[in-house]
Amino acid sequence: MANDSQLFNLNYLDVLSRQDTPLHRLDPRAKVLTVFIFICAVVSFGRYEVSALLPFFLFPAAMIGLGNLPVSYLARKLLVILPFALLIGIANPLFDREVLVRIGPVGISGGWVSCCSILLRFALTALVALILIAVTGFMGVCAVLERLGLPRVFTVQLLFIHRYLFVLTDEAGRMSRARALRSFGSRGMRLTTFCPLVGHLLLRTIDRAQRIYLAMVSRGFTGSFPVRGRLCFGSREAAFTLGWTAAFIVLRLVNVPQELGRALEGLVR
Amino acid sequence: MSHHIIEVTELRYSYPDGTQALQGVSFRAVHGESVAIVGANGAGKSTLLLHLNGYLLPSEGKIRIGDLPLTRGTLLEIRRTVGMVFQDPDDQLFMPTVYDDVAFGPINLGLPPDEVEMRVTKALGLVEVPHLKNKPPYRLSGGEKRRVAIATVLSMSPDILVLDEPTTGLDPLARRQLIGLLKNFRHTKIIASHDLDMVADLCERTIVLHEGAVRADGPTAEIFRNDALLAACRLEKPLSMQGCPVCGKDRT
Numbered sequence: 001m002a003n004d005s006q007l008f009n010l011n012y013l014d015v016l017s018r019q020d021t022p023l024h025r026l027d028p029r030a031k032v033l034t035v036f037i038f039i040c041a042v043v044s045f046g047r048y049e050v051s052a053l054l055p056f057f058l059f060p061a062a063m064i065g066l067g068n069l070p071v072s073y074l075a076r077k078l079l080v081i082l083p084f085a086l087l088i089g090i091a092n093p094l095f096d097r098e099v100l101v102r103i104g105p106v107g108i109s110g111g112w113v114s115c116c117s118i119l120l121r122f123a124l125t126a127l128v129a130l131i132l133i134a135v136t137g138f139m140g141v142c143a144v145l146e147r148l149g150l151p152r153v154f155t156v157q158l159l160f161i162h163r164y165l166f167v168l169t170d171e172a173g174r175m176s177r178a179r180a181l182r183s184f185g186s187r188g189m190r191l192t193t194f195c196p197l198v199g200h201l202l203l204r205t206i207d208r209a210q211r212i213y214l215a216m217v218s219r220g221f222t223g224s225f226p227v228r229g230r231l232c233f234g235s236r237e238a239a240f241t242l243g244w245t246a247a248f249i250v251l252r253l254v255n256v257p258q259e260l261g262r263a264l265e266g267l268v269r
Numbered sequence: 270m271s272h273h274i275i276e277v278t279e280l281r282y283s284y285p286d287g288t289q290a291l292q293g294v295s296f297r298a299v300h301g302e303s304v305a306i307v308g309a310n311g312a313g314k315s316t317l318l319l320h321l322n323g324y325l326l327p328s329e330g331k332i333r334i335g336d337l338p339l340t341r342g343t344l345l346e347i348r349r350t351v352g353m354v355f356q357d358p359d360d361q362l363f364m365p366t367v368y369d370d371v372a373f374g375p376i377n378l379g380l381p382p383d384e385v386e387m388r389v390t391k392a393l394g395l396v397e398v399p400h401l402k403n404k405p406p407y408r409l410s411g412g413e414k415r416r417v418a419i420a421t422v423l424s425m426s427p428d429i430l431v432l433d434e435p436t437t438g439l440d441p442l443a444r445r446q447l448i449g450l451l452k453n454f455r456h457t458k459i460i461a462s463h464d465l466d467m468v469a470d471l472c473e474r475t476i477v478l479h480e481g482a483v484r485a486d487g488p489t490a491e492i493f494r495n496d497a498l499l500a501a502c503r504l505e506k507p508l509s510m511q512g513c514p515v516c517g518k519d520r521t
Binding site: 011014018137138139159160162163164166167208211212214215216217218219220221222 | 319322324345348349352353355357359360361363364365369373374377378403405406407408421422425
């Protein structure tokens with residue numbers, strides 16, 4: 001089964017993360033910290049905020065440029081996750097019908113504005129998270145999260161999900177194919193066969209987990225994952241983190257598009 | 270060189286559900302010996318292998334690896350001495366890249382970074398796949414996975430290699446190459462398999478397990494000529510020792 005075209009194509013993110021650009025060479029801690037501050041800044045806006053969010057696209061754009069990342073690939077990944085964000089935002093226009101903005105004769109309700117704001121925030125945060133993995137590598141991100149105090153259980157968990165996602169989807173794919181081949185139309189596709197199938201998958205997974213654990217203890221696993229490569233937080237890292245953080249703070253406090261609009265208005269007058 | 274000895278005495282083991290998997294197994298393998306463990310499905314091969322590096326502890330009986338008895342206290346030392354290669358390489362390769370995977374054991378042994386580097390390079394060289402170093406394991410072919418799985422164990426410099434069905438799922442050439450590779454290793458080898466042709470090629474000694482007990486233990490050639498024994502243990506003569514299907518002549 002072609003797992004690469006499915007799901008997330010996480011593997012391609014890993015391929016991207018093995019590039020050698022100034023951004024890739026940067027200490028992962030700097031990148032994770034900067035992205036964290038970025039997400040905090042974006043999420044902290046009020047729920048009707050739209051215009052002030054737009055300048056934040058500067059950061060992902062710069063990262064894409066510096067990291068030599070393919071825009072179309074990232075855009076497609078965003079589309080895959082979009083339905084989840086829509087699910088959260090789509091109810092707003094139904095509940096919040098108070099007209100907030102008028103453009104000519106058309107009144108736009110607060111619900112549509114907040115829905116739009118949710119989508120924008122989703123696009124910004126998800127995009128930046130994808131970029132972070134593409135310039136740091138999954139392993140790098142996990143290692144940093146652990147250093148920054150995330151309990152080891154979670155990072156080890158994340159690493160295993162990353163490694164065994166393909167094995168699991170393969171296994172699920174084989175099982176569902178076996179079912180499809182013998183169900184002749186719809187009779188075998190009912191919920192009554194689906195439930196045991198999922199249960200069986202769970203049991204197989206537990207078995208496999210047992211065997212993997214055995215392989216790990218045979219090679220001296222004691223609970224921690226060795227991390228290769230040295231980390232170095234130098235002046236370049238400090239400049240990267242502080243520079244972007246300053247930019248985020250300014251963008252958070254000053255609504256740049258609005259100010260620009262006012263300045264233009266002043267000029268026209 | 271007593272490190273390389275495996276001694277199993279009157280080993281009994283029953284699973285929590287009451288299945289008596291091993292009922293008094295005894296054998297001794299000495300330095301450099303290549304021993305095959307054959308038997309039908311459910312004869313107790315896997316259970317026996319799981320004891321050899323201490324994943325299961327005997328319900329009754331004793332195991333000695335080299336100078337050490339197998340107990341909870343000696344587990345770490347024994348796991349370093351006995352390198353275990355699993356049947357499914359996907360279970361064994363759990364790190365993001367081949368390099369990380371082969372380095373996993375040495376790093377956990379607390380070796381310094383340059384020694385780890387050297388061991389990884391050497392292990393990958395021994396299985397002839399140094400070029401796969403930076404690949405993720407799920408991108409490898411079956412044969413490559415198997416080689417890397419063996420390298421992950423070799424990098425810990427074990428004295429004893431335990432292999433569970435090393436040739437399953439390999440194409441004929443990959444199988445042949447793997448056999449050639451294993452032939453070159455000077456370790457004490459314990460190989461559990463249904464591939465009796467490989468056994469005939471690799472192991473001078475064979476232990477036949479049947480219903481949790483040792484049914485026969487002796488030179489491979491002798492055991493494979495004993496038709497009555499093989500039939501009783503649900504086994505068949507290796508193809509290379511069977512009569513030619515075209516001319517009907519028996520080769521042995």
